[in-house]
Amino acid sequence: MVPQPKSEIRKEQILKAAMKTFAHKGFHDATISDVAREAKISDATIYEYFSSKEELLFSIPGKTTRKHKEELESILEFLRGAADKVRCIIHRYFWFFENNPDYASVTMLILKQNRKFLEMPAYKDVQDLSRLVLHLIKEGMATGEFRADINPYLVRAAILGTIEHLVGAA
Amino acid sequence: MVPQPKSEIRKEQILKAAMKTFAHKGFHDATISDVAREAKISDATIYEYFSSKEELLFSIPGKTTRKHKEELESILEFLRGAADKVRCIIHRYFWFFENNPDYASVTMLILKQNRKFLEMPAYKDVQDLSRLVLHLIKEGMATGEFRADINPYLVRAAILGTIEHLVGAA
Amino acid sequence: MVPQPKSEIRKEQILKAAMKTFAHKGFHDATISDVAREAKISDATIYEYFSSKEELLFSIPGKTTRKHKEELESILEFLRGAADKVRCIIHRYFWFFENNPDYASVTMLILKQNRKFLEMPAYKDVQDLSRLVLHLIKEGMATGEFRADINPYLVRAAILGTIEHLVGAA
Amino acid sequence: MVPQPKSEIRKEQILKAAMKTFAHKGFHDATISDVAREAKISDATIYEYFSSKEELLFSIPGKTTRKHKEELESILEFLRGAADKVRCIIHRYFWFFENNPDYASVTMLILKQNRKFLEMPAYKDVQDLSRLVLHLIKEGMATGEFRADINPYLVRAAILGTIEHLVGAA
């Protein structure tokens, strides 16, 4: 572990509090005061680290999503066969969301329906993963691992939709 | 068609405007003024028909969901076989959401994450449909139409999740 | 007097309160609550009539400056001779400011140093009057009423500057 | 030049930055951070030298006005005749303000309308100069240099007002 500068630690602390608070109350119903209270700092301090409530929200996925994606990619390198890879992705997804339920709430319920977020770089990682799944399905169809008469887009929707449905209901 | 009292018509007009406005701006970002403008009435008039902004939101599913569910049930009576029935449900869902995109937005993005709504009677219809799907899957498993080694809960999640994923992405 | 719509009366009431409050406390030190208290209405009501504190400030000169300018112009029509006209302007200025000390404070101390205001149409009236004085001085020089070796710009500065100095000191 | 203690130099540096910043942005719109940035020091350091933002503002005239006044007085000793003296004062004023535009902005636009400042010792120098002008006018009237039927107060207002008008418009 590289020692982090103090301000980074504080930033993480705020993000964690924000994640928890937003997940439980929703973005609009949660106030900056709520987040500050959760983080045990003052309202004003939050603004030393994030310029607005919205920027705070958008900063939540940050490194986490990227890390999740990168870890996944590094694991996939060791696997052969599209089916195994897809299975691994599904598994990781569940494992990740189960261990980060607040993160799941924020990304799936709050960020997903925010138009501005859909245009932000952090959203690219989500799209990358989605594209990867599609790619693997096509690959599996080509190698004969999967049936050739399936609609890969529909299959992807089934995979991701099922995960979301199960995680969202949790 | 039974002639409706005037006030019912006005109520529908407001609900329609609310549905459109909430769908496009989100519940919090849409103001009562926005809804009133869309309905071409004054803010105060809305409060003659609905006691609060939240009640207005919760009133949107109202008859529509019930009607959707009832129509579905009446159609299903004419079908034999679980597979056909499930297929019919899926088909109706898509057909309904495609023809009522604002309704889809409101129910899937806004209401679903509102805890209070999950305790309201209108939500019961959603649950009923969900239970029906589960029931049909089990039925199909029993009759041998579906494989017996599937997890019916997972299959239901796959069906509903896929629909939601596809509709939500639209 | 044409009867004014109610909302115009309320607007005037707010403007009057704002003028008094801003004159006594300065724009920044005066709060919307101060103005509201002076007008004996609630803070929120101010925003029904003016979109922001700054717009409220900029609305103060409004009709008053225009009226002042127009009255002056109509009087000047009856006068012959540049000297008389200039004297009349000076007289009116003093008379006006003495009878509207808060207005004088707001326009001379607050608005004058606001860059945004200098680009607003209301400021045009101020400039018009300044130009008129210059024009009259030049006219008097041409007709021989005033000495021909004076610098008209300097004389104008002397006239307006003296007025401002005396009014500002009051 | 007497060598100044280091802390005096730092104080000057801050005052210079404050003068520039206040002149350009106005007292209220300029933040302590703005001043600190201009002075290339931290916010907190300013408070090592000045107890509050307002004290910082009030400290700007400080030595400068006094020096200006004293230089003027020493020059005037060499002049004979009220007219020459008044002319000299006017000349010095313009020369000074032209070479110190930020100082002019701060004293004429910001400090002048601050009631607290009018009660501070630094303001005394301004008044002294104003009184001196009045005194010279009266002197000139007594010696016959100036017409005896003028209103000395009005003439003083004309002199100072003209200067202010021209400098303020610059």
Place this chain on the structure above:
DNA sequence: AATGAATGAGGATTCATTCAT
């Protein structure tokens, strides 16, 4: 039934100021 007018309550944000290091 309909609404113009008014407002209470609340929230995001800013910034001068403090203080431990």
Place this chain on the structure above:
DNA sequence: AATGAATGAATCCTCATTCAT
């Protein structure tokens, strides 16, 4: 002497909601 970090206090502004007409 210098400052990074933290915050209390304030203020603008929004908006759901009420009510007299």
